[in-house]
Structures are given as C-alpha cells and as structure tokens.
Amino acid sequence: MSLATMTWIITIVFCAVFFWISWRVKDNASSSFVQYAIAGGSLPLIMVLFTDVSTIMGAGNFIGHASKAYEIGYTQIPFIFGEQGSKILFALAFAGLAGRFTYISISEMMDDLIIRDKASRAIIGVLTASIMIAWVGGQGKGLGAIFAQFTGLDPLPVIIVFSAVFILYTYLGGIYAVVWTDLIQGIMVIIFGVIFYIYALAPIDFSLTVLNEKLVAVGAAELTNTKIPMGTILNKFITGSFGVLAAQIYWQRCFASKDSKTARRGMFISGVLAITAVSLTAIVGLVAKALNPTMDAANAMPWLMTNQVPMGITAMVFALILAAAMSSADSNLNSASVIIVNDLIRPFAPDIPDQQLVKYAKNITIVVGIFAAIAAIYASSIISLFSKAYTMAGGSVVPVLLVGLLWKRDSSEMFTMGVHNSKVTPWGSRVGLVVGAVVSLTIGILWGVAISALSTIIVSLMTPQSELAYETEVKDEE
Numbered sequence: 001m002s003l004a005t006m007t008w009i010i011t012i013v014f015c016a017v018f019f020w021i022s023w024r025v026k027d028n029a030s031s032s033f034v035q036y037a038i039a040g041g042s043l044p045l046i047m048v049l050f051t052d053v054s055t056i057m058g059a060g061n062f063i064g065h066a067s068k069a070y071e072i073g074y075t076q077i078p079f080i081f082g083e084q085g086s087k088i089l090f091a092l093a094f095a096g097l098a099g100r101f102t103y104i105s106i107s108e109m110m111d112d113l114i115i116r117d118k119a120s121r122a123i124i125g126v127l128t129a130s131i132m133i134a135w136v137g138g139q140g141k142g143l144g145a146i147f148a149q150f151t152g153l154d155p156l157p158v159i160i161v162f163s164a165v166f167i168l169y170t171y172l173g174g175i176y177a178v179v180w181t182d183l184i185q186g187i188m189v190i191i192f193g194v195i196f197y198i199y200a201l202a203p204i205d206f207s208l209t210v211l212n213e214k215l216v217a218v219g220a221a222e223l224t225n226t227k228i229p230m231g232t233i234l235n236k237f238i239t240g241s242f243g244v245l246a247a248q249i250y251w252q253r254c255f256a257s258k259d260s261k262t263a264r265r266g267m268f269i270s271g272v273l274a275i276t277a278v279s280l281t282a283i284v285g286l287v288a289k290a291l292n293p294t295m296d297a298a299n300a301m302p303w304l305m306t307n308q309v310p311m312g313i314t315a316m317v318f319a320l321i322l323a324a325a326m327s328s329a330d331s332n333l334n335s336a337s338v339i340i341v342n343d344l345i346r347p348f349a350p351d352i353p354d355q356q357l358v359k360y361a362k363n364i365t366i367v368v369g370i371f372a373a374i375a376a377i378y379a380s381s382i383i384s385l386f387s388k389a390y391t392m393a394g395g396s397v398v399p400v401l402l403v404g405l406l407w408k409r410d411s412s413e414m415f416t417m418g419v420h421n422s423k424v425t426p427w428g429s430r431v432g433l434v435v436g437a438v439v440s441l442t443i444g445i446l447w448g449v450a451i452s453a454l455s456t457i458i459v460s461l462m463t464p465q466s467e468l469a470y471e472t473e474v475k476d477e478e
Contacts, residue, residue, distance in 0.1 A: 062142065106124065
C-alpha cells in the first residue's frame with residue numbers, strides 16, 4: 001500500500017470519527033451559550049489536560065517550528081521557550097485565578113474585574129480573536145504542506161477542504177466536540193510523538209554535537225550560532241509568551257475547568273510537555289537541514305518524514321499531525337466565534353435570547369473559518385501568521401491586564417466576580433490597548449508592552465472611573 005493511499009484512508013477514518021463525535025454531543029452543546037462555550041465550567045482534570053496538550057501540539061508547531069528552525073537555526077529556540085514556556089507561567093500565575101471564575105472569555109473577565117467598558121471589551125475581543133484565526137489558518141497551511149509531500153496534491157485545495165472540515169465539525173459540537181476528540185488526540189500525540197522523535201533524531205545519534213558538525217559540513221554553520229543578541233532573545237521571548245497569555249483558548253479551558261486546582265494542574269503539565277516537544281521539533285528542522293540543505297524550508301518536516309522514517313511510522317506520525325491539526329483548529333475556531341459573540345455582540349445587545357447567541361456562534365464559526373482559510377492561502381509561512389497575531393495582541397492586551405490586576409483600588413481584597421477592583425479607567429484601557437497594538441507591530445513588542453503599560457497608567461490617572469463601576473459597587477453595598 002502506497003503512502004498516498006494510507007494518507008487518504010487515515011484522513012477519511014479520522015474525519016468520520018470526528019463528525020460522529022460532534023453529532024453525538026451537538027444537543028448538549030446547543031442547550032445554552034455557556035454550554036457551547038465552556039461546557040458549563042464542569043471539565044475534570046483528564047479532559048482539561050488532554051485538550052490542552054492536543055490544542056498546543058497542532059500542525060503549526062509540528063510543521064511551522066521545524067521550517068523556521070531550518071531557516072534560522074537555534075535563534076528560533078527563544079521564541080519557542082517564550083511561546084511554550086508561557087504555558088507554565090500561565091499555570092503558575094493565572095490558571096488558578098481563572099479557574100475560580102466561569103467567564104466565557106478573557107475580555108469578559110477584564111471587563112468585569114478591571115475595566116467596565118464595552119468599547120475596551122470589544123477591542124480586546126478583536127485582538128484576542130486574531131490569535132485564534134491565525135492558529136486556524138496555520139493548521140490548514142500545515143496540512144496543505146503535508147498532503148503536497150505525501151500525495152503530490154496542490155496545497156490550495158487541501159487547505160480549502162480541511163477548512164470546511166474544521167468549520168462543520170466545530171459548528172456542530174462546540175466545546176464538547178473539542179474536548180472529547182482532544183482526549184483521543186492528546187493520547188495519540190504523546191504516543192506517536194515519542195516514536196517519531198526517536199526516528200527523527202537517530203541520524204544525529206541524539207547528539208547536538210553531531211548535529212552541529214553535520215550542519216557545518218553542508219555549509220550551514222551560521223545556524224549553529226547560539227550567541228544570540230540579548231535584544232533578539234527578549235523580543236522573541238516576549239512575543240511568544242505575551243501572545244500566549246492573550247490567547248483565549250487557554251483562558252477558556254481554565255474557565256471550563258471544574259475548579260482552580262484542575263485548571264492549574266492541566267495547564268502546568270501540558271506546558272512542560274509542550275516546551276519539550278516543540279523544542280525537539282525545532283531540532284528536527286535542523287536535522288532536515290543537515291540531510292537536505294537545498295529544499296524549501298516549508299518542506300523540512302514532510303521531507304524528513306517521507307525519507308528518513310519507515311512508511312508505517314510515517315503513517316502513524318501523519319495520523320498524529322492530522323489529529324493535532326484537527327484539535328488545534330477546532331479549539332481555536334470555537335474560541336474565535338465565542339469571543340466575537342460574547343464580546344462584540346452580547347455587550348451591545350444584552351437582551352438577545354440565549355438560543356440566539358448559540359446560533360450566532362455557529363454562524364460566526366463559518367465566517368471565521370473562511371477568513372482563516374484565506375489567511376492560510378496568502379500567508380508567507382505558518383510562523384508569520386502566529387508571530388504577527390502574537391505581537392499585536394500580546395503587546396496590548398497583556399500589559400493592560402497586568403496593570404489592571406496589580407493596580408488595585410483595594411489591595412487587601414481578592415478579585416471576585418461582579419466586583420470592580422482596579423484603578424484602570426475605560427479611557428486608560430482604550431488608549432493602552434490601541435497604542436500597544438500599533439507600537440508592537442510597527443516598532444517592536446518590547447516597546448509596545450512598555451508604552452502600553454505606561455499609557456494605561458497615565459491616562460487612567462487623568463480620566464474618571466466608569467460610572468457603571470460605581471453603580472455596581474453601590475448596589476453591592478446596599
């Protein structure tokens with residue numbers, strides 16, 4: 001049986017199983033918007049852990065980081081440590097906090113605890129949704145590259161077909177379809193991932209010294225440089241870590257957890273696995289460079305899979321990548337549609353019936369999926385999609401969030417749902433968000449973070465608090 005035939009069989013079987021699961025859970029998902037978005041805040045540790053693992057290890061991480069390391073070498077590692085290590089930071093600093101609440105999005109949490117401003121909530125929604133859309137597009141682009149290598153198909157129709165699969169699957173089952181299939185996919189990611197890395201690193205005898213020697217031998221000595229300027233390290237680290245801290249998918253899983261302990265444990269364990277696996281993926285990209293230094297960087301991982309790994313193992317790893325891509329795409333597609341409904345529609349039309357919100361979320365899933373497919377088709381690379389979204393959202397949302405959490409009106413009180421306890425004003429947040437996004441994209445995220453935080457504080461000192469915040473506090477006191 002040829003690799004192309006095996007690829008198609010695995011794809012058809014996977015899609016059939018995924019659609020069956022989404023069909024089975026569609027009634028639960030459609031019962032209310034809270035159920036569709038966060039499963040009613042009831043997920044146990046095993047579901048949270050494996051949905052975190054399978055969401056993190058999408059096609060973007062398997063294909064994108066290998067391709068980028070093939071191009072720039074070890075200088076990709078700081079971005080990986082920022083992007084993946086931030087899951088551990090998130091677990092230690094934020095997951096416990098988020099797990100105490102049943103918000104639907106990070107925008108809603110910031111609005112309730114910090115800002116009390118519909119305009120700011122909408123801006124945060126747009127910025128955080130951009131990360132989700134970039135991730136969905138990245139999965140389609142990654143699968144397009146894999147299919148091109150395995151079957152000879154042009155990537156364009158593959159991206160379109162899989163985008164349609166992502167849309168239909170997520171449309172039906174919401175977060176329930178996501179977490180149940182993630183349980184299966186997360187187990188596959190761990191088992192097949194270990195097998196793949198063993199085969200992929202065998203050509204260098206599992207030694208970085210041997211890898212460096214091989215890179216020098218093919219004229220790629222510059223990729224072995226580990227003396228990276230501190231500014232580059234900080235820029236890449238902050239881009240990755242702040243981008244992830246602004247990512248709705250991780251906040252959404254914490255809100256969906258049954259308690260804060262579950263949220264913290266799930267994110268911490270998955271973060272440790274992610275930083276290990278993605279770093280190894282970058283090394284695999286360098287192995288491909290040492291073995292075939294003249295190919296297109298986008299084909300680094302697919303080429304190594306088809307030329308250095310036995311066909312049976314390659315088929316297993318393809319199943320792994322397909323599962324990871326499906327999981328990551330549906331998670332991010334669901335998160336993006338939930339953000340748009342919850343933060344761009346709901347605050348401005350609070351009387352919309354709950355079932356209508358579910359319908360909106362499903363219809364927006366289609367729109368977001370189409371937009372993500374277009375982004376995948378025209379983006380120069382998977383990592384370029386992620387990096388721009390991370391830069392824009394991380395350099396604006398996270399500084400405002402951190403200032404809001406640290407700059408309390410009553411430092412002795414814990415943050416509680418329904419209680420506004422921050423000195424950040426509506427205009428302070430608006431300016432901080434917009435300035436942070438613009439500066440991060442034009443000058444750099446380090447400047448964006450600093451200027452966003454500073455402008456949030458200065459403008460907040462010069463403008464009044466939201467009247468809505470005061471009204472809520474008066475009612476609480478009464």
